[in-house]
Amino acid sequence: MNYDVKGNINQIKSSLHNGVKLVAISKFHPAEYIMEAYEEGQRLFGESRCQELLEKYPILPSDIQWHFIGHLQSKKVKQIVPFISMIQSVDSVKLLEEINNRAKMANRKIKVLLEIHVAEEESKSGFSIEELDEYLDSGDWKRLDNIEFCGLMTMATFTDNEDIIRKDFSTALNYFNKIKEQYFSSFPGFKEKSWGMSGDYKIAMEYGATMVRIGTTIFGPRTY
Numbered sequence: 001m002n003y004d005v006k007g008n009i010n011q012i013k014s015s016l017h018n019g020v021k022l023v024a025i026s027k028f029h030p031a032e033y034i035m036e037a038y039e040e041g042q043r044l045f046g047e048s049r050c051q052e053l054l055e056k057y058p059i060l061p062s063d064i065q066w067h068f069i070g071h072l073q074s075k076k077v078k079q080i081v082p083f084i085s086m087i088q089s090v091d092s093v094k095l096l097e098e099i100n101n102r103a104k105m106a107n108r109k110i111k112v113l114l115e116i117h118v119a120e121e122e123s124k125s126g127f128s129i130e131e132l133d134e135y136l137d138s139g140d141w142k143r144l145d146n147i148e149f150c151g152l153m154t155m156a157t158f159t160d161n162e163d164i165i166r167k168d169f170s171t172a173l174n175y176f177n178k179i180k181e182q183y184f185s186s187f188p189g190f191k192e193k194s195w196g197m198s199g200d201y202k203i204a205m206e207y208g209a210t211m212v213r214i215g216t217t218i219f220g221p222r223t224y
C-alpha cells in the first residue's frame with residue numbers, strides 16, 4: 001500500500017466543519033485498504049457497483065455502514081436491500097418504487113437520498129429539477145412506506161473553474177431549502193446534503209454539505 005490511509009483520514013477529518021460526515025469512497029480499492037480506514041475509526045463507506053459491494057460486504061466487519069453511490073439498476077436492488085445503510089443515488093421513480101417493494105419484503109425501511117442533476121455535463125445522472133418538482137408535487141412518494149427520505153445528493157461539474165462548481169452547489173442548496181420547506185418540513189430526518197468529493201469538498205461545505213464523499217484523497221488514485 002503506497003498510501004497513508006490513516007494519515008489521510010485524520011487530515012480530512014480535521015478539515016471538516018462541525019457535524020459534517022465523511023463517507024469514505026472505497027470503490028475499486030481492496031478490502032485491506034478499507035481495513036486501514038476502519039482501524040482509524042471510519043465506519044461509513046461508499047461503493048458504486050453492486051458486484052463489488054457484494055464481494056466486500058461479507059468479508060468486512062459487520063458494523064460498517066455501507067452507502068450505495070453509483071447508478072443502480074432496478075434488477076439489482078434486491079441484492080443490496082438486506083444490508084445497505086443508505087442509497088444515495090436514487091435517480092428515477094422506477095428505482096424508488098423498486099427499493100420500496102424490496103424493502104417491504106425484507107421488512108426494512110431504507111434511507112435514501114434523491115440524486116439531482118445540476119452539473120453542466122449531460123453524462124451525469126440524477127433527476128433534473130423539473131422532473132423532481134413534478135414527482136414531489138404529485139404526492140406519489142407519500143405512499144412509499146418503506147422508504148425514508150433523508151435528503152439530496154449531487155455532483156458538481158468536473159472542472160477547474162471554481163465559479164461553475166460554486167454555481168452547482170448553490171443550485172443544489174437552494175433546491176434543498178425549497179423542497180425542505182415545501183414538502184419535508186415535518187420530516188426531521190430529511191436533512192442530508194451529500195455534496196463534495198476529493199477535489200471540491202471544501203467548497204461544498206460552504207454550501208451546506210452535511211456529508212462529503214471522498215475517495216482519491218484517502219486511498220489514492222483508482223485503477224479501473
Ligand SMILES: *Cc1c(COP(=O)(O)O)cnc(C)c1O
Pocket residue numbers: 025027048069070155196197198199213214215216217
Ligand atoms: C467516485 C465517487 C466519489 C469520490 O470521488 P473522489 O474524487 O475519488 O473523491 C464521490 N461521489 C461519487 C458519486 C462517486 O462516484
